[in-house]
Amino acid sequence: MSGFAVALTAAEAHPGPAAEFLARRPGFSLRSAREQLRRSPGFLGRALTLNAAAELRSAAEAAGLPCAIFPEEELGDLPAPLKPGALLPGPSGFKFFSGNxxxxxxxxxxxxxxxxxxxxxxxxxxxxxxxxGLFRRLLEAAGANRLPPPARGPLETHLRADLVTAAGLRLLLEPESLDFSGLAGRGPSAAANFRALLRELSGRTPGARRNLFLGAFLEGRDLAPLKLSGPDAADLDLARLLLTAPRAAQFTAHGTTPGVV
Structure with missing residues (x-):
């Protein structure tokens, strides 16, 4: 994807005000705005020309939504993740194993x-x-050319966390893949243990930039309005969190260094 993206700069930006803003823009309804923000969390526009991105940013900031502009290619520039099987928290840090x-x-x-x-x-x-797929092909071969859409089965809820260090190390944590045996005060389920682990990590990293979902998950709030469309959207959410960090430089038309405007 080429062009420019317009991203909300607030780390814990809620999708509600952004959806209401987009719903007032041409070509959007509130429903389509919410769906876009599920696919591209924190992004008001994607693959725009620089002029269109600047206009969108100006309108959003006039509505009280601070934004920054980034080249699209920077959104995919995430560190490759490591997926540890366990994290062992200690007083000053945590240990994990990379291989042996x-x-x-x-x-x-x-x-x-x-x-x-x-x-x-x-x-x-x-x-x-x-x-x-086999049954549908057999029916189509028999002349049934107006088939109903495939039935939608039950859905599973997926959780994941990403930790990124100043050196560019990225850890991707999934509750079903983690061994919680080293966690003090283990609970009855992987989700409960995952929450306990994240609560400990969050409490010990006050300077870390974090997204809105983390606080909602730790506090047991309703997560439905904050669910994303899938793992690609989770990557985008992390990319926005990193790109809009205060330490980054300002984007200008003469250079494209990541940062907040």
């Missing part, structure tokens, strides 16, 4: 902590993955 090698990360080095959630169908396997 232990790695220690000091809490003071954590610059971003992001959590995301989305719903998706469970992955089908074996014959179950083939049958729905």
């Amino acid at each position: 090698a232990p790695v220690f990360v000091n809490y003071s080095q954590i610059t971003a902590l992001s959590v995301a959630c989305w719903d998706a169908p469970p992955p089908a396997s074996g014959h179950a993955a083939l049958l729905p």
Whole structure:
């Protein structure tokens, strides 16, 4: 994707005001605005010309929504993630294993902590993955050219957290893939243990930039309005969190360095 993106600069920006702003723009309804923000959380526009991005930013800021402009190619420039099987928190940092090698990360080095959630169908396997498409092809071959849409099965809720350090190390944590045996005060479920782990990490990294979902998850608030469309949207949410960090430089038409305007 080329062009420019307009991003909200507030780390914990709520999608509600942004959706209401977009709903007043040509071509949007409140529903389509909310859907766009589920796909591109925190982004008011994507793949725009520089002039269109500047106009959108100006209108958003007039509505009380501070924004920055970024080249699209910078949104995909995330560090490749490591997926540890366990995190072992300690007084000054935590340890994890990369292969067989232990790695220690000091809490003071954590610059971003992001959590995301989305719903998706469970992955089908074996014959179950083939049958729905096979039946539709057989019916189409028999002349049934007006088939109803495929039935939507039950959805699973997916959670993930990303931690990024000042050195560019990125850890991707998924509750179903983590061993919580080293966590003090373990709870009855992976989700409860995941919340406990994130609460400890959040409490020990007060300087880390964090997204809105993290606070909502830790406080047990309603998560439905904050759910994203999938893992690609979670990547975008993390990219926005990193790009809009205060330490970054201002974007100008003469150069494209990431940062807030």
